[in-house]
Amino acid sequence: xxxxxxxxxxxxLLAVSDAxxxxxxxxxxxxxxxxxxxxxxxxxxxxxxxxxxxRNPQAAMPxxxxxxxxxxxxxxPDLKIDGSETILGWANxxxxxxxAPFYVPDYAIKLNDTEGHFALSWWLEYQHCSARVDHPDGVxxxxxxxxxxxxxxxxxxxxxxxxxxxxxxxxxxxxIEVGTxxxxxxxxxxxxEVNQRNICxxxxxxxxxxxxxxxxxxxxxxxxxSASITSLACHQxxxxxxxxxxxxxxxxxxxxxxxxxxGLTAGLVSGIMFMMLI
Numbered sequence: 001x002x003x004x005x006x007x008x009x010x011x012x013l014l015a016v017s018d019a020x021x022x023x024x025x026x027x028x029x030x031x032x033x034x035x036x037x038x039x040x041x042x043x044x045x046x047x048x049x050x051x052x053x054x055r056n057p058q059a060a061m062p063x064x065x066x067x068x069x070x071x072x073x074x075x076x077p078d079l080k081i082d083g084s085e086t087i088l089g090w091a092n093x094x095x096x097x098x099x100a101p102f103y104v105p106d107y108a109i110k111l112n113d114t115e116g117h118f119a120l121s122w123w124l125e126y127q128h129c130s131a132r133v134d135h136p137d138g139v140x141x142x143x144x145x146x147x148x149x150x151x152x153x154x155x156x157x158x159x160x161x162x163x164x165x166x167x168x169x170x171x172x173x174x175x176i177e178v179g180t181x182x183x184x185x186x187x188x189x190x191x192x193e194v195n196q197r198n199i200c201x202x203x204x205x206x207x208x209x210x211x212x213x214x215x216x217x218x219x220x221x222x223x224x225x226s227a228s229i230t231s232l233a234c235h236q237x238x239x240x241x242x243x244x245x246x247x248x249x250x251x252x253x254x255x256x257x258x259x260x261x262x263g264l265t266a267g268l269v270s271g272i273m274f275m276m277l278i
Contacts, residue, residue, distance in 0.1 A: 029055075030181045033177055038173060041156065041162045044115065047233055048111050051104065051225060061199075081108070119155055127146065150179045167221075168219065171213070
């Protein structure tokens with residue numbers, strides 16, 4: 001695990017908020033998990049899903065998460081195949097207590113006809129802060145904002161005769177924990193200094209063990225995530241003619257007509273919280 005540490009000082013310390021965020025009382029554990037790919041074997045797919053999820057997303061906003069990922073070949077270690085990033089500082093998280101997981105769907109597009117052994121590496125960036133009064137005159141220098149990073153990877157194999165990729169979870173196919181955070185409070189910052197937000201997280205050691213298996217993805221949720229990935233690919237790759245069939249199929253299933261794929265966006269998928277790269 002690699003730790004990246006950056007400290008920023010903000011000029012004025014406002015107040016510590018009360019022990020709640022949205023409709024939820026604190027402390028509250030926020031868990032960031034990898035849904036797919038896992039340490040399994042799959043058949044190659046044109047749009048290979050890369051999906052993360054946040055459990056207790058109503059308390060995620062103060063962390064200003066950003067997740068970066070990269071797929072490399074283990075057979076050719078110097079070969080980077082695909083990668084992307086999602087900045088969650090502007091994510092529209094739910095505020096209700098007990099909210100459903102917040103899914104962060106993406107895809108790899110360069111493994112359509114490739115076999116071999118691969119590693120998906122991730123870097124999860126997050127921010128947290130604490131009060132700091134260390135000026136010789138006793139004047140507060142403001143909240144100390146720290147930028148940290150967690151890293152890890154999942155190993156997977158692609159074989160043409162293997163099972164098709166499945167987002168379904170179960171006792172033998174649990175998500176993989178990326179990071180677990182115990183939010184105990186928030187500090188106000190004097191202006192939207194951090195990703196246009198005006199609060200940052202106060203944390204302590206997690207009070208509970210990670211529970212990635214608590215995220216249960218059934219057929220309905222898996223289908224919705226898959227549709228959102230196709231929607232995202234259609235929106236980002238309109239000039240790629242190889243996507244047109246899948247985009248038209250999605251538009252037809254959504255009742256949008258045979259040419260409506262051009263306008264597909266994340267808003268077409270409802271009922272589940274998603275963060276889309278647009």
